Amino acid sequence: MSDKEYLMDTLDTLKCLSVNMTYAMNEASCDKIYKEYLSMFKEINKETKEVFDLAYRLGYYTLESEDEKNIKSAIKTLSQELESSSEEDKK
Numbered sequence: 001m002s003d004k005e006y007l008m009d010t011l012d013t014l015k016c017l018s019v020n021m022t023y024a025m026n027e028a029s030c031d032k033i034y035k036e037y038l039s040m041f042k043e044i045n046k047e048t049k050e051v052f053d054l055a056y057r058l059g060y061y062t063l064e065s066e067d068e069k070n071i072k073s074a075i076k077t078l079s080q081e082l083e084s085s086s087e088e089d090k091k
Contacts, residue, residue, distance in 0.1 A: 007055055014048040 001009075021041040028034035055061050 011051045
């Protein structure tokens with residue numbers, strides 16, 4: 001495996017851990033366990049951000065600029081879908 005594959009695999013694992021810690025916190029049976037999970041969750045998210053930042057600095061993630069016309073079009077489309085969904089829920 002290449003360095004990029006190792007790094008991206010690590011990032012994916014951390015993201016999955018973060019999601020699963022959310023479930024664990026929601027299902028914690030007492031405050032003591034919840035607080036322990038919360039502490040772990042915060043550390044996992046901190047590490048996830050650091051790994052993402054490293055991947056970004058190494059060029060494994062890039063940001064692309066988008067023109068204002070396309071952004072407005074996407075907002076309009078999403079707004080229409082949301083409105084349509086809300087109308088269906090009322091039925």
